[in-house]
Amino acid sequence: MTLPRDYSGQTCALARSMEIVGERWTLLIVRDAFYGVRRFGEFAGHLSVPRAVLTDRLATLTAAGVLDRRPDTGRREFYALTGKGVALWPAVRALTSWGDLFYPGPGGGPRRVFRHVGDEAPVGEDGRCSGCGEAVPVADLLVTPGPGLAAPGPDADPVSRALARPHRLLTPLLPSTVSTTRKAEQR
Amino acid sequence: MTLPRDYSGQTCALARSMEIVGERWTLLIVRDAFYGVRRFGEFAGHLSVPRAVLTDRLATLTAAGVLDRRPDTGRREFYALTGKGVALWPAVRALTSWGDLFYPGPGGGPRRVFRHVGDEAPVGEDGRCSGCGEAVPVADLLVTPGPGLAAPGPDADPVSRALARPHRLLTPLLPSTVSTTRKAEQR
Numbered sequence: 001m002t003l004p005r006d007y008s009g010q011t012c013a014l015a016r017s018m019e020i021v022g023e024r025w026t027l028l029i030v031r032d033a034f035y036g037v038r039r040f041g042e043f044a045g046h047l048s049v050p051r052a053v054l055t056d057r058l059a060t061l062t063a064a065g066v067l068d069r070r071p072d073t074g075r076r077e078f079y080a081l082t083g084k085g086v087a088l089w090p091a092v093r094a095l096t097s098w099g100d101l102f103y104p105g106p107g108g109g110p111r112r113v114f115r116h117v118g119d120e121a122p123v124g125e126d127g128r129c130s131g132c133g134e135a136v137p138v139a140d141l142l143v144t145p146g147p148g149l150a151a152p153g154p155d156a157d158p159v160s161r162a163l164a165r166p167h168r169l170l171t172p173l174l175p176s177t178v179s180t181t182r183k184a185e186q187r
Numbered sequence: 188m189t190l191p192r193d194y195s196g197q198t199c200a201l202a203r204s205m206e207i208v209g210e211r212w213t214l215l216i217v218r219d220a221f222y223g224v225r226r227f228g229e230f231a232g233h234l235s236v237p238r239a240v241l242t243d244r245l246a247t248l249t250a251a252g253v254l255d256r257r258p259d260t261g262r263r264e265f266y267a268l269t270g271k272g273v274a275l276w277p278a279v280r281a282l283t284s285w286g287d288l289f290y291p292g293p294g295g296g297p298r299r300v301f302r303h304v305g306d307e308a309p310v311g312e313d314g315r316c317s318g319c320g321e322a323v324p325v326a327d328l329l330v331t332p333g334p335g336l337a338a339p340g341p342d343a344d345p346v347s348r349a350l351a352r353p354h355r356l357l358t359p360l361l362p363s364t365v366s367t368t369r370k371a372e373q374r
Contacts, residue, residue: 013292014286017285017290028201028202094275095204102274126322
């Protein structure tokens with residue numbers, strides 16, 4: 001892609017963002033990272049993204065400083081959002097809300113409701129808690145199932161099943177000792 | 188693109204959004220529509236997008252109900268954001284702010300500053316006016332040049348030149364009687 005002509009104009013800010021997060025799957029990967037998805041197999045299982053594409057997107061996000069690759073148990077690695085990555089939350093939130101509003105799930109209403117970890121009141125799209133009025137930092141958000149979410153079936157992937165319960169953003173969703181493929185399926 | 192497996196999950200809301208606005212150029216076109224760009228030639232001149240791609244993206248956005256195609260003077264047509272399109276503002280704003288923050292323009296700071304049309308005070312990323320504290324509707328926002336914006340050169344396109352001055356969002360940026368190609372260049 002050639003960038004728009006006016007590199008120095010406003011075009012550039014959005015164009016640069018889209019250069020990084022505008023590729024297919026990329027923003028879904030970032031969204032999953034907010035939910036605490038950390039390992040290659042977890043992303044692959046949840047998103048059903050081809051593994052070569054996932055490898056490419058994780059490399060792009062790591063090179064851009066959105067994700068950080070860190071050593072895990074044994075010889076494994078995991079991915080975590082950097083500060084630059086966490087700064088994408090308003091964009092992820094806004095695009096998710098728009099999708100929920102105009103393409104609602106089977107039950108109607110949002111598929112996920114974000115709540116303040118302190119009082120569990122829903123947090124509005126302006127990022128403020130509807131209970132206490134505070135501007136809630138991303139790390140103090142709970143992702144909880146909403147009315148538009150269909151319950152995951154028995155053969156759902158481990159990430160979908162874990163997200164059927166409230167979970168604090170940016171904390172690991174699945175235990176590091178459980179393989180996300182076979183072992184999790186056998187529980 | 189096949190959508191992620193869990194259609195009924197949260198994945199779906201963001202995936203659906205990205206199905207529509209995740210294609211290259213699409214969100215830049217939507218952004219320009221917020222700035223009052225309305226005609227094919229104006230989008231083409233400002234974004235330097237290949238005309239076949241622009242035709243495709245405008246058709247996608249019109250079919251999705253994000254843009255509405257309306258009769259203009261003579262046999263021409265123009266495009267305007269629908270309510271569904273205007274609802275994309277938080278996403279456009281968030282991605283633009285992220286780009287400005289991590290890929291600042293040559294002068295540093297944001298390329299565009301959004302101000303409240305009432306008191307011209309800057310409007311924060313939470314959509315509230317820093318002067319009066321009000322939540323500012325999109326139609327009451329002014330887009331104004333910011334410190335990170337390089338002044339458009341003499342051969343800049345008409346849209347870039349018009350955006351060197353404050354302009355109210357969702358109002359036409361260029362007069363309908365001026366051809367955006369030749370006549371505007373000759374002024």
